[in-house]
Amino acid sequence: MRTAFMAGNWKMNKTPSEAVAFAKELVEALKGANAKALVAPTFVALPGVAEVVKGSNVLLGAQNMASVESGAHTGEVSADMLLDIGVQYVILGHSERRAIYGETDSLINTKVKFAIEKGLLPILCVGETLEEREAGKLEEVILTQVKEGLKGVSEADLAKVTIAYEPVWAIGTGKTATPDDADAVHKYIRKVIADLYSGSAADAIIIQYGGSVKPDNVKELMAMENIDGALVGGASLKTDSFKSIVFFDK
């Protein structure tokens, strides 16, 4: 049985004080949810939000993390710094990090392994662009991103990893993959995991869908066999819409 897992990626939105006020509302709104719920504010909002969510059922994630321990890395934030303020999860390999900041599968893999080693739980994002999909390269792209992203991760450690399938063309565009299309890719990711690890690892892994998830499409997505949750951008920025997503089963 896979527990539904809804994550709100706030991206570069909300100042620290806005984030704290919003987190207070969310902690109240999300009480009693069956699904796991996570918020991922910006780095500077993490300490304040950590205080607010402490002791609640709202989990805390970062949107990125440095690939190295510490030292001369201007502008980076380390795993130890995140752990020190109570961060539990880290989103890695988001398509915006890949496309805008040039993150490669190899860098993302280093971060995934480092997060696990440090005790942070990675949410590894994968997804194809529209050009790749139209060129018939969907499976090739997903295979590479999953395989390279998880290189060197043991089956025991895979249990700490969540995968988020986010077709790049569906992010922030209002275009969602149809539930059938999304489920087909999730099913393919499970096959890749079964080939790399085992059938039981493939059954157990949580695979979120991301890309214009909204209160009005979450139910049909979650009804699909291989979709276990959502990584939500835009619709995670308002209490009502994120609440409806987390309570999709009510």
Ligand code: PGA
């Ligand atoms: P969106 O973003 O829900 O605004 O499409 C999803 C994401 O990028 O994680």
